[in-house]
Amino acid sequence: MSPSGSFGAPPGPSFGPPFRSAPAPRARPPWRRVLARHRRGLAALSAAVAVLAVIVAVRPTPAPTGAVLVAARDLPAGSTPGPADLALVALPTALHPAGVLHAVGQATGVALTGPLRRGEPVTDVRVAHPGGPHDPGTVVLPARFADADAVAVLRPGDRIDVLAAPAPEHPGPARLIVPAAIVMARPTATGSSAGALLILEVPRTVAAELAGVAGGSVLTYTIHRFVGGPVATNRE
Incomplete structure (x- = not known):
């Protein structure tokens, strides 16, 4: 009992920590809000980029190609094709026939020794060069x-x-x-x-x-x- 005859702590200064209100939450930066709003779309985009990277890594290197001379239409044996009867197309070099011609002028105006189907490559043995034999022998x-x-x-x-x-x-x-x-x-x-x-x-x-x-x-x-x-x- 205090001298005043009442119960409780004597008057005077308090010894506990002073009461403080909780700090207000800090606002997130704008870029974080954007990321939070689009996180699902960004995750899907990242997955697509990863899949594309794997495809590019395992995809084989394209085969080298080169121009070859082909018949632009069906040509009978013995005919002398003109520029409109021939065409140049790109084919993988591994598929080039031996002796294939690479320029329209190489077969223009010379007789064919055999018939050619449209799109068939023209080789040196399919043209009869006037004035010159096929074989040195x-x-x-x-x-x-x-x-x-x-x-x-x-x-x-x-x-x-x-x-x-x-x-x-x-x-x-x-x-x-x-x-x-x-x-x-x-x-x-x-x-x-x-x-x-x-x-x-x-x-x-x-x-x-x-x-x-x-x-x-x-x-x-x-x-x-x-x-x-x-x-x-x-x-x-």
């Missing part, structure tokens, strides 16, 4: 055949076996002179000589013999291979 020379009508069915690229028939005063079987000669060209008949002329590509080893028999024997041929398949009624 061969030569090109003219040969006159007795039967002009028989020669008329031939065209550049055909392969024939050249035969020499004996002169009428010495009958006997025909003799094989050149097996599988390539017809390079069939010049237009002038009417000044009998028979018909062919420009042939033949091996060097038989060129001299063919030139020797051409003056005293009658030349004929057998079909070794038509470049266009079976004999057609009109091969022009």
